Amino acid sequence: MKLLRAGLAALTLVALGACTTAPSRAPAPAAAAVAAVEAAPPAHDNLNATLWMQSSAEYAATARGIYAAAKRSLDQALEDPNWNALPRGESMSGFESKPPAIIADADETLIDNSAFQARAVIEDRGYTRESWVEWVQARDARAIPGAVEFAQYADSRGVTIFYVTNRDAPDEYEATVANLRKLGFPVAADASNVLLRGDARAPAREKGERRRYVDRSYRVVQMFGDNLGDFLDGINSDVATRQQLMAPYADWWGVRWFMLPNPTYGSWPNAVLRGCEKDTNPRACLRSALRHDY
Template sequence: MRILLKSAVLIGAVAMLATPAIAGPNDNLNAALWTQRSVEFKGSALTAYALATIRLDQALADKGWSALAAAEQGDDFRDRPAAVILDVDETVLDNSPYQSWMVLNDQSFHPKTWGKFVNTVTSRPIPGSLAFTKYAASKGVKVFYVSNRNGDLEDATRKNLEKFGYPMGGNVDTVLLRKERPEWASSKKSPRRSHVGKDYRVLLLIGDNFGDFVDGYKKTQAGRAALMKQHTAKWGKQWIVVANPTYGSWESAPYGFNYKLSGDEKRALKAGSLEAWKP
């Protein structure tokens, strides 16, 4: 039995060595490697959710506490039931196998391959997210998932969350995807935050992308930095960020969200935005 186990480990190691060669240099290799294989990423995510747990308790004790903009939360929210809003991808569900597929095959994001991946229902929990959402639910806090996955991926998304036992909201629709309603056509999440805010006091926003917290994230790097500064007091309190170095609006900002540019053009603009030491 022991010999069998040992050979299984050895075969596993050889199989890893025999992984198909990478199609070419890919800018996302380190980012995918870090999120998928490093203990540092796992530790970082656990840290974010440990902080979120502390903030949840503080927020429950303070009825004046809200994570939403005034326009999203509305007036007289103190006595509304409590909720938290989490993004899904790279906040709750880890899609690093899709990222790694792109790296190894020099592919970029496409709705067709993404939909195919999502429908495999194989995304795993981001460390800390399951324990946090269960803790929130145990305190009577409604857990909402506000994601820019398109509405046609709702079944697969629900199945993936249910598979691990994420709180699903009972008779309340807590999975709010893009294009699920005509007024939710935009990737900007403010209308969906307002939808939750009218019935709940929203304690925390948790996400990996600036747009998970505030609209107006599709700006230049300087514009984004200014918008971030306006909300300085919220970071680490009402707003908790999970690290995602593989994609996000931070990556698109240097090339002005112009997805039609070629890979080389985007790369040149990204490199050009770096502040470099001049020896």
């Protein structure tokens, strides 16, 4: 209802601006529209993104296509003992003789938290730690289309999946394990293949240390995520630096590395914000980054 009222208010202001008869002081129609949008509370930025993930055939088809490609690639990887998916420099020598493993993020990679995002849109609020923990404890996340089928196929081929997620240990550990099992993802009896942020075995905040922990005993043949930090460390930088980090791995995407689409949140908005002055309004900064002059 709040969003509806805001939209109606914006439309009313636009109409009034367009119909004004004051000759020289009236803004141009385009300027009036901009003024109306700025004056009214904007619709929640996640509305279209969350709807797309929840209801579009296009999103489901994209996710299923990614996991279908990953299945074909996995077959190839298992036949090649030299195949390794860790970033260059992270893998120890001698990986060729180790059993195969996959490293996968959880949220928006294997499991779908769009209901949590939808609640924030409906309530017209941002992220809070309290609301997120409540959602995690409910254990109600669904599976991303195609994810369970792929994970079970990998398990049938003798591949161990390590769930390397930035959910926080120990507070979210038990609920995360339960949710993964509930959906049918293969989890070890002792849940040792679930590595949350802060895990005592590899407590660093970035995921590189957890990747190297897996590398001690396994050959990592694939990685999955929805954020650049699921594949590389050092991604909390500006747009240009992130592009440079990706450049050496251009031919790995869709072969060794698989990125799931997530327009609702991630590290990418902060990369854009780094390009603006410190006191710039964040929304104005993001708008200024839009390109319209190709």
